[in-house]
Amino acid sequence: MTTTLYNKAVRDLIPSIIRSTGKECLVEQVSDGTFLAYLSEKLAEEVAEYREKPSLEELADIMEVVQAIVRLSGHTWEELEHERAEKARKRGHFKENLILLEVKE
Numbered sequence: 001m002t003t004t005l006y007n008k009a010v011r012d013l014i015p016s017i018i019r020s021t022g023k024e025c026l027v028e029q030v031s032d033g034t035f036l037a038y039l040s041e042k043l044a045e046e047v048a049e050y051r052e053k054p055s056l057e058e059l060a061d062i063m064e065v066v067q068a069i070v071r072l073s074g075h076t077w078e079e080l081e082h083e084r085a086e087k088a089r090k091r092g093h094f095k096e097n098l099i100l101l102e103v104k105e
Contacts, residue, residue, distance in 0.1 A: 008045070009038040011064070032072045039069050 010027075018025045030038070043065045050058035070080050 009035060009042040009065075036069065036072050039065055039072070043069065 015025050015027050043062065046058065046061045046065055050062060066080075067077060070077060
């Protein structure tokens with residue numbers, strides 16, 4: 001039997017899905033603080049996957065990780081949305097497809 005090491009955050013149903021295929025897996029439930037560190041790595045992984053294969057599915061994965069980070073950080077999705085809207089009010093959106101080429105001082 002071949003063993004593959006992952007040591008990464010996974011969704012709640014992944015262990016059951018793996019076991020349903022006849023494979024064995026070892027999981028550990030960790031503290032919120034520890035999981036936040038793993039989620040940071042997971043976010044980078046999901047963004048890299050989106051960059052490699054832009055799709056709605058990959059964006060959904062990014063959102064799921066962000067939702068978990070928000071929750072474990074003691075905030076709500078509404079608070080995040082408020083921050084997003086406030087920043088958009090002060091600095092704008094990304095609707096005009098602008099690329100900053102240079103600034104002269």
